[in-house]
Amino acid sequence: MDVLKMTALELSEKIKQKEIGVEEAVKASLSQIEKVESTVHAYVTVDAAGALKKAREIQKKIDSGELTGPLAGVPAAVKDNLCTKGMLTTCSSKILGNFVPTYTAQAVENLEAAGMIILGKTNMDEFAMGSTTETSAFGVTRNPWNPEHVPGGSSGGSCAAVAAGECFLALGSDTGGSIRQPGAFCGVTGIKPTYGTVSRYGLIAYGSSLDQIGPVARSVGDCAAALEVLASYDKKDSTSMKRDDCDFTEALTEDVKDLRIGIPGDYLGEGLDPQTKAAVLAAAEVLKEKGASVEEFDLSLVEYAIPAYYTIASAEASSNLERFDGVKYGYRADDCEGLHQMYKRSRSEGFGAEVKRRIMLGSFVLSSGYYDAYYLKALRVKAMIKQAFDRAFSKYDLILGPAASTTAPKLGESLSDPLKMYLGDIYTISANLAGIPGMTVPCGRDDQGLPIGLQLLANCFEEKKMIRAAYSFEQSRSYEAPQMDALQKKKLHTESMQMKEPDADALHMDALHMDALRAGKAVE
């Protein structure tokens, strides 16, 4: 019996039937981590001793009948931007390199209350800013399917860990596609729920109005079960919503006959890799054969999503990241002359290039004289994008498309051109701006053997329709895992990747470029 090949739900079931012990499951994950981590580097922190201790406690609670949930005993990993009491929480940044929180994020508490065991914290793009997990201050994470490629980002560590069998389930966060895009690149399933479904309390904020926590796993069933656990109304989060429809596992039925699926023509045009396009359309065909109606339509406004997103997310980030100043916790520069030098040096030395770029961009769009032209206009675009989705969902139950325009790029390819990296988020970003749920499921591989992800989007609170379609599609194919043994032997390029420090001119170029992107059509 190969424990590592099981889904989280299968594992928990075997644990309850006493075919596998919780400790055995944790040990299996830990030994896989030991085996592949030197290549994959999905984790920032692994707490082996803590996980083993917890395994024994959970085993007792399962044995005594105290814990009966479908995910009890499952070893899981948590993205390193979620606070864990007593466990290092770095956001993959030097500035939080020594930060140990005094409390645990609500989402993590929910996982633990369901009997899951936290193995450690996964690597990410620094402060979730990036699409490749290369901006981490603690080294890149590599794609388990091919270690010369990125795992995507920013939840690259979580997605790579699930794909490589280093955990059964992981938490990610999605601000502009940070669960769905790496999920697609790593060949795993991930859900970004409706904004407000999972409490953000304890999630170190990037773009507060866009951030949502969600599950990453090997099956739609695992993700649905995990989301059922994660979703909870939390008084500590003012944007948390009371929902009484969070029985997501109810939607694990193979029935799509009533579903009307729309494919935005805007998502299939220029820039989409032909192999990805073919795989996505083939997936749509599968759903059609199962009885869903499928047609192309014009979503519109797609090209405005990226500038609006980078304006809003950077603006919020520039403020959210102000608290990292060397005063209370985290990195503080040595031997400073006075307060201002301490602020300047701590932040200059503590933040990486991409984070600084976005802080500058965000500060710029909020500064007096530019607020109306950039930030307010971006908010108007956001509202219009939401309206475009409202129109679409009056006709369709689901929107189907690719999660990314290509499969995972090679390491180092994206960083040289940040704007190109930003443009890569085109299919995922709109869901965050509209607050709607989205998910990715694997739908094939390209000729390099790299996974392709299908993306499904639903209207607010309609995760179940999305889960139902994803589950139905999943039944048509078998889960594929990367060959980790082969990967072990591969010789790796290990030269370090350095990002160019942004300078003021470059920043201004970015802003102008984004303006030009919008200028094609006037947005009122």
Place this chain on the structure above:
Amino acid sequence: MTKQYETVIGLEVHVELATKTKIFCGCSTAFGGAPNTHTCPVCTGMPGSLPVLNKQVVEYALAVGLATNCRINRYCKFDRKNYFYPDNPQNYQISQLYLPICHDGGIEIETAAGTKTIGIHEIHMEEDAGKLIHDEWEDCSLVDYNRSGVPLIEIVSEPDMRSAEEVIAYLEKLRLIIQYLGASDCKLQEGSMRADVNLSVREAGTSRFGTRTEMKNLNSFKAIGRAIEAERERQTELLEAGKPVIQETRRWDDNKEYSYAMRSKEDAQDYRYFPDPDLVPVIISDEWIERIKAAQPEFRTEKLKRYRKEFGIPDYDAQILTSSKKLADLFEAATQICKKPKKVSNWLMVETLRLLKEAGQEPEDISFSPENLAKLVLLTEEGVINSSVAKDVFSKIFAENIDPERYVEENGLKTIGDTDALRDTVREIVAANPQSVADYKGGKKKVFGFLVGQTMKAMKGKADPSAVNKLLQEMLG
């Protein structure tokens, strides 16, 4: 000086609200406490923490807004004001810029010149910052976040005031309204009410405003008066000399009676205000406003009328008693128990105010209960103690809120009336002072007072003066 100048003043008043917990978390707002003991991840700006609005803050802000005739923004939002300083744990303050809760109100003030309306531009809600403590010995600075997140409202007036007298009348009126609402104790010395003065000077008759300065660190009405006078003079002198007034923030030093520039407009920071995405808009319904209106207390004007009618106390008394919510509350509660309004009023207006003045305190600092005051009134009225004893007992009530009944009992302070003991004492006094007795009988009626005094002294002040009078007259025939 040949030209006539006019002073134009607007105020920004910060008031700490009397909520039990902070504006965005459940920590206590209690004053004092060891450093950083009233703190949690939210009010220390820990990563991942999120603010949740305290409903009571909105209710107090609404109450103040309605009582100052403001219009209410039914859809109001919080914004972040971004600036770096260690007392501000997130390096942004959650405040309101774009849609403050109240706007366009005003209150009437009365000065020697008559009544005048001072406009209120807006009232917004925000959080207080922590406190920096500079340790000279260790050459370091420490931060105490106990005050971080304590709720404030900022009341911004229109530039409608023209003199220190008007400013103080406005502040006193504002303070009274807020105290009556129970929204704050408004103590200037302790900083629960803080006023920043925006002042400019212009030639009389011109309509354009002059360049203004903002004065901070004004800790009493007296300091405000002095600072306004000094700044008016300073700006007038500059204008007379043909020099420009620089737009700047100045700090008042009340000991030196001088202000110095803190920062000029050129150094003004760009606060990069934007709506706080962690908080949802506050929607204020008609029902909510009606509920707040219905719960508004009786304000001073109504109270004055009622006091005259219901208690029959002189206008002068009513004016003083209603000048402080605390005095008015004490008066009503004590009168309710003892049914002696004029007596209660006397204790409050004479002894209480005298002792407060001695201690350098304000009526809001009073710590005794209306029950004990009422008991004292009754003890005196029923002749259980005499007035000089009562005065001593009151000072104990004022200082320690003692129960006067028990105190009088335990210390044997009860008045000694026409008893054998008093008779014996009077007899002894008469016997011991033959000369005085002879003088009295010879027509020198003044010595009677001397004999009363001697008797009271022998009785250690506890004798009932009327009984002493009666007995002495008897014995002197």
